[in-house]
Amino acid sequence: MVTDRTAPTETTILAAEVEGLLDSAEPHGVFRDTRECGAGLLLLALLLISPPTPRPKTDER
Amino acid sequence: MAEQAQGAVPLSAVIADAATGVALALRGEGDPYAVSRILRQGDAASLAALRVLGADALAPYALDHRVCPGGDDEMVVRQALTAYPPGTDASEVSVWSYRGLVEASHSYLSGGAEPWPQPPQAAAGWVTADPWPKLAHRVSQLAALALPGLAPGLADDLATRTDDLARGFVRAVRRRDWLQAAGVGRWLSRLPKVPQTLGLDAGLAFVRQMSDGEPRVAVHVAAAHRFYGRGW
Amino acid sequence: MTGGRGDPGLLDRMVGNSLGWLDGARPFFRLPPNVTTDADPNLTLKPLGELAELTQVIASLHPCAGIRETAGGLFAFAWGETRDGELFAELVRGEPFATYPVEIYGAFARAGRRNAAVEELLSTTARLRGWRVARDDHTRTLGVLNAERRIGLPQHADFDAVLGHTVLGRLPEPWALDRRAAYGVTHDVFHLTDWGRTPRRLTPDLAGYLRLWLPSWLESWLEEQLWDLAGELLAVSACLPDAPYDSAAWQRLAGAQAADGSVPETGTAPCPDDPAEAFTACYHSTLVTAFAGTLARIAAGPSAEGSGAAATDRRAPSAHPLRCESEAIP
Secondary structure (H helix, E strand, O other), X not given: OOOOOOOHHHHHHHHHHHHHHHOOOOOOOOXXXXXXXXXXXXXXXXXXXXXXXXXXXXXXX | OOOOOOOOOOHXXXXXXXXXXXXXXXXXOOOOXXXXXXXXXXXXXXXXXXXXXXXXXXXXXXXXXXXXXXXXXXXXXXXHHHHOOOOOOOOHHHHHHHHHHHHHHHHHOOOOOOOOOOOOOOOOHHHHHOOHHHHHHHHHXXXXXXXXXXXXXXXXXXXXXXXXXXXXXXXXXXXXXXXXXXXXXXXXXXXXXXXXXXXXHHHHHHHHHHXXXXXXXXXXXXXXXXXXXXXX | OEOOOOOHHHHHHHHHHHHHHHHHOHHHHOOOOOOOOOOOHHHOHHHHHHHHHHHHHHHHHOOXXXXXXXXXHHHHHHHHXXXXXXXXXXXXXXXXXXXXHHHHHHHHHHOOOOOHHHHHHHHHHOOOHHHHOOOOOHHHHHXXXXXXXXXXXXXXXXXXXXXXXXXXXXXXXXXXXXXXXXHHHHHHHHHHOOOOOOHHHOOHHXXXXXXXXXHXXXXXXXXXXXXXXXXXXXXHHOOOXXXXXXXXXXXXXXXXXXXXXXXXXXXXXXXXXXXXXXXXHHHHHHHHHHHHHHHHHHHOOHHHHOOOOOOOOOOOHHHOOOOOHHHHOO
């Protein structure tokens, strides 16, 4: 490493960076669920009831 | 991102390199550890990285005290303490982290000719006041203090909120915040009476796998395993 | 999370507004003529079944007479839509091995709305060896067992043994719950406690596990703005002994409720250009909000002054008269 890093300005900049890293904000949550969970109706189907498909047709009765 | 000197390595990369060295040492792999080998004297970024890692830069010395008093290791730590003291407007996390580095110097680098500075006073009202999500985040920022013998008062205080920290671990994993999860998990490893249903051992292993080798996560998980026997 | 008595005013407003919206949504709960054949059951029978299940809880347990009346009206409307149960006979004849007609019929049978033809049919179909074949979804099996109990059919499996195979029964690592597993946990509790009526059926182990981890799940799914799941988790909280009341969580759910009383499934309320679409997007969360608000309301009731607020069966309000703020308001 050849760069002289001891210049006061660099230390000042780094000091601010150090503070920022030590007391960093929480990252935004990443929410990922299995694609099995799906969205919309597939999800709804998990709830109270999830009737089987296919269903009988009128002409089969 | 702060302005970088031309050709300089970003601070985050210096930290990551140093953390990798610490994690290897805690796992008993690689060359014998010397903080002065991975973080150079007189190099501002190295000293800044040491300040950010805090007590963790000295964590391998908690395993075996093979440090030469007055040597390069002691020098680089003294330089970091001098170069980056917490300012008057520093966050509580910054003060605590600095305190952790000073305490670790006392504990693991003792015997030099010059005495180490006294640890600064650090407020602990947040331990009881913070709502649990905030508490868990803050505790994860102070994961380096979860080392044998360091911050005994803080450990006692945190033991009153073990269940809340365990909830924070759950939340962090749900949010895929692996660094926070590892940090909280590491503190939980040190605390008594962690709820059995949390599955802390599996949780630490899970976080290590999911983080895909992130060096600071690796340090936390390795420390939990090496010092407190938690995780796989 | 505190063990306080909750905020009856807020809870009653939320329940009342939810029921108001649901009452106005009756046209969308109506069953189409092809309900037993071509119609999508997820858009027809499922909403009606949920309406019946949850309004019956509210109608029998809520301390406010006005709320009980609205909920009871909706429950009677749902029974009317089944043509006093004749619908179930048609469904069973069409799909004799399906469990969902039994599950939905059970919600009515529990309240004394019964149909002799249906029970005649079920006395045969629910006794088949085929009926006893384990389902791959243990939580659903609990639902079927609960329906059998309600209708008076023989239990086709041991409830506790099946519970042991569910998500809740296995006490999974709380950080390993995904959305699907979380819905599993809430429904395991609902089936076990007969939708909050018999919270004492929660063993100390299960209650302890839930008490410990519900706050982190609630926080997580409130942040994700999955309002129906958050509501279900609040309902589960209300089933715990000395039910904890999470004031901040209730405030956040209240914030998701639109001025018209509807609660969207996720995120913010949709622009209801298409009323049918708005119904589909909101009916479930709105029902869950009314249900959870009712359980939280009675959990904070008079017996909370003593120990073990939720340790006994929940009774009809006449046995535990509660003051009802909303009734003082015209």
